[in-house]
């Protein structure tokens with residue numbers, strides 16, 4: 090396969106670069122002085138793209154690669170890829186689901202507990218020497234809470250399974266009711282938010298989910314409400330969330346994702362009653378390695394004529 094040109098526009102983990110360079114003619118876009126000029130130059134011969142770093146793949150990007158067969162993307166979310174446009178052009182798109190599900194679910198539960206029991210704040214309190222003066226103030230509790238999950242997919246279900254062990258009631262909202270789950274379904278997001286006092290968002294970014302967690306949802310969640318977001322920042326109306334936190338319309342939030350990463354609104358950074366993480370849901374050495382390997386394996390499988398391992402929904406395999 091050494092004659093097959095695979096473009097990597099932005100750097101990926103070293104083991105991914107090494108594996109791909111060992112099997113393909115790997116074109117390292119980030120080493121070119123001008124990526125756009127480089128892509129224009131090599132574009133006509135490129136048959137595969139290995140995508141990390143959220144490069145936008147839209148019609149203009151795809152226009153440059155008339156022989157492109159597959160985009161193998163790092164991560165389960167692929168909102169920066171116009172997969173519908175890729176499908177129309179017969180370009181396969183793959184992502185890295187499943188291998189990160191448990192890792193992100195673990196992080197979600199950790200973030201929820203950190204938020205409700207104020208673990209980072211308590212840590213800061215001790216380090217500041219304040220414990221010597223008086224005990225840390227009492228916090229809210231997870232006990233007796235009802236947790237609503239927006240996006241009960243692979244990760245959402247793994248979060249729900251873990252939370253069952255914490256003895257909290259679980260409900261969910263998605264576009265469809267799922268027959269095989271024991272949790273209460275709410276056909277509207279506002280309905281779910283009214284019924285719960287923790288809302289966990291694990292929904293993907295898309296035109297449909299854009300800003301669906303809005304001021305009305307925060308009002309419905311109410312003054313004891315906690316919002317946790319590990320899915321995509323675009324799912325939330327961020328200014329409305331900031332205002333809901335500022336005005337105590339909700340109690341607090343635990344956030345791993347933001348609208349304009351890595352930029353986080355200064356108002357949030359200045360708030361002591363929120364817990365903020367730099368999008369680390371899947372970011373363990375082991376899980377990132379597995380995700381990288383799946384990027385490689387999708388390309389190897391595809392160019393060996395065995396089809397993709399993990400195609401996204403818009404580009405099913407076998408093709409219908």
Ligand code: A2R
Nearest residue numbers: 166240241242243244245263264265291292293294297320
């Ligand atoms: O709507 P459904 O019943 O197909 O449920 C899916 C839900 N979902 C939505 N919920 C409400 N409104 C929407 N417009 C909407 N679109 C999708 O999100 C499904 O239960 C869930 C996504 O689950 P999976 O596709 O299994 O994804 P996974 O592996 O759990 O990852 C979720 C997201 C990624 O897309 C990244 O953004 C992030 O977590 O790492």
